[in-house]
Amino acid sequence: MARDQPVVAIYPGSFDPITKGHEDVARRSLRIADRLVVAVARTSTQAKGSLFSVEERLEMVQEVFQDDDRIEVCQFEGLLVDLAQEIGAQFVIRGLRAVSDFEYEFEMAQMNRELWSEAETVFLTPNQKYSFLSASLVREVSRLGGDVSPFVSEPVLRRLQRPSAE
Numbered sequence: 001m002a003r004d005q006p007v008v009a010i011y012p013g014s015f016d017p018i019t020k021g022h023e024d025v026a027r028r029s030l031r032i033a034d035r036l037v038v039a040v041a042r043t044s045t046q047a048k049g050s051l052f053s054v055e056e057r058l059e060m061v062q063e064v065f066q067d068d069d070r071i072e073v074c075q076f077e078g079l080l081v082d083l084a085q086e087i088g089a090q091f092v093i094r095g096l097r098a099v100s101d102f103e104y105e106f107e108m109a110q111m112n113r114e115l116w117s118e119a120e121t122v123f124l125t126p127n128q129k130y131s132f133l134s135a136s137l138v139r140e141v142s143r144l145g146g147d148v149s150p151f152v153s154e155p156v157l158r159r160l161q162r163p164s165a166e
């Protein structure tokens with residue numbers, strides 16, 4: 001299909017911190033989008049306090065994707081649909097790991113469409129090996145001294161190993 005405009009997608013999340021599951025979803029999205037904007041939310045709908053500041057989360061995402069110039073990173077506060085319209089994103093990417101994710105994701109997708117009728121959400125499933133992985137589990141395992149190196153990339157691991165991240 002010929003396209004005269006690049007397809008831009010937005011991948012919002014807390015990324016506290018970005019995991020290999022997030023990375024996998026982001027890279028997969030480039031099979032259907034020409035450009036991806038990873039949007040790091042200052043606060044999440046489900047936020048219970050974050051481990052990393054938004055600046056640190058942004059830096060980690062930037063470092064993780066520095067090999068791919070089709071991926072940009074920004075931070076945002078306020079409504080996702082406002083940002084999506086501002087940057088000209090045609091769709092929102094979200095990862096769906098299991099049925100348990102569905103209710104929350106469905107509510108957000110529907111609310112976004114109520115707020116902006118053109119909001120389309122595309123759900124991508126990560127590689128099966130990341131289907132159990134979440135940022136909250138990474139935080140917990142790391143805090144309790146477990147090895148999280150299979151689950152996060154080096155820029156994240158480095159920061160998790162700092163004493164201040166406990």
Ligand code: PNS
Nearest residue numbers: 012013014041044045078079080108111
């Ligand atoms: O990684 P998370 O915490 O599940 O991401 C949730 C996020 C940041 C995508 C969601 O909380 C969000 O879109 N926040 C922005 C505020 C907003 O637009 N809320 C209304 C849509 S549900």
